[in-house]
Amino acid sequence: MVWLFLSFLLSISAKDIRADTYLVNLDDAPEARWRNVIEGKLLQMKSFIKYIEDEVGSGEIMTAAALLKLAHLEESQKKELEGISKLSGFSYNTILVLNFMYEFYSSCTSIVVNTPDHHVLFGRNLDYDYAKYINKLVVEVDFIKNGKLAFKAVTMAGFIGILTGVKPNGFAISLNQRTMHDSAKFWESLSIVSGHTASAFAIRTAFEAKNTYQEAKNYLKNVPLIAGSYFTIGGVNENEGAVITRSRNYAADVWEMNEKRWFLVQTNYDHWLVHPKSDDRYHPAVDIIEKAGEGNVDKGVLFKVLGTPPVLEIDNSTIHSTVMNPYTGELDNWVRIYE
Structure with missing residues (x-):
């Protein structure tokens, strides 16, 4: 539809750029x-x-x-x-x-939604306080294993974990920081937890070691973590989408798509609680998706959501906006540039 294509174009600024793509051979x-x-x-x-x-x-x-x-x-x-x-x-x-x-100081928006062709699409904004520095580090990486593409990710140079990635014909995952019910500060988290893993490293392991949506979801539900977080995961089939609300040692909640819940939006707050008015990205995102209507959400709609304030952070802290298709493995990413 023409209006969806125009929405996509309007959501991308003339200053925004594509990231360089590199191969990492495992x-x-x-x-x-x-x-x-x-x-x-x-x-x-x-x-x-x-x-x-x-x-x-x-x-x-x-x-x-x-x-x-x-x-x-x-x-x-x-x-x-x-x-x-x-x-x-x-x-x-x-x-x-x-x-x-990146484990402790990022804020994000993640979306998983059913598509007209009975698969799912995945949208994500990564937000960070130091965006004008970090956006210059953004790269897209194709991870190769046994001579074939294993998975793709949007990451930062020097960083080996994954915050945003997709495994073709498998699943897509993004990480959001959990800022509620996890009151321990950065240093306290590290002193309390010994031998746990960083959430972004857990996602990297999921992409390397797991082959299906269900396998990855089960792993992310149970792996011991350094800090509470939200894993948003989408598979290849309709209604294969979930937000895993993680505490350090267990999953506090698994919020899943179903026949009546055809999309999920996750920011940095527990979905069952009231979102603060000072940082409500959730409701504006939901409004745009609901206005598009079930069966009408494509890449253009998701980029419109990701490019509309306050989902697109008005303080210039959004680093990149990404739409992924777990079925095809497509990853479409724009790096946000600020002068």
Whole structure:
């Protein structure tokens, strides 16, 4: 429909850009997998890390790294971080802290919705306080295994976890920070939890080790986490969509699509509670989807939702807007650019 196409065009600013795409071959040695990404984005990484070091201080980074080493990392993940450290010239401690930073300070909107052809579409905005620095690090990555595309992700150079990704003919997942009923602060979280994993690393494991929507959903329901979070997951078939509200050790709730609930919208608040008026992205998103109507939501509608304030953060903190199709594996991503 013409109006849907126009909605899509209007939701994308002339300043917004496509991210560079890189290949990460999982058959390569872990230390070498991210070479092309680091070489392509090294200047942007240096700028961002200098900003973080100036803001936080090297002493705080060292303290954080000592605690973060208690968290669970797969051996291959440790080697990937070591490789990024050597390739970039930054210390392992700095790279480690940056990889956990996204766990605690992001805000997002995630949407999963039935489509007219009886599959699902997945929409997501990633929002972050340092958007004008992080958006320069955004890359799209095609992960290759046994010579074939295994899954795709939108991520940041230097970061090995996944916040937004899709496995063709499998599932799509996005991560939202959970800001309610998880009152422990950043440092308290790390001191309390030993041996748990970061949510973004859990998503990476799901994409590498799980093949179906159900397998990935069950894994994300049960994996021990460092911090509470929301996993939004969509499969290939109609009504295969869920939001998993996670506490550190268990799933507090699993909110699923069904015959009467044809879409889900998740921001950074428990869906069964009242959303604060100061940060209500949920209801504006729901309004646009409901006005489009069941059976009429396509990529254009989702980009309209993602590009409409306040879903598109008016404080210029939205980093990228992404629409994914788990059935086909399509990933359509726009990086938001601010002057």
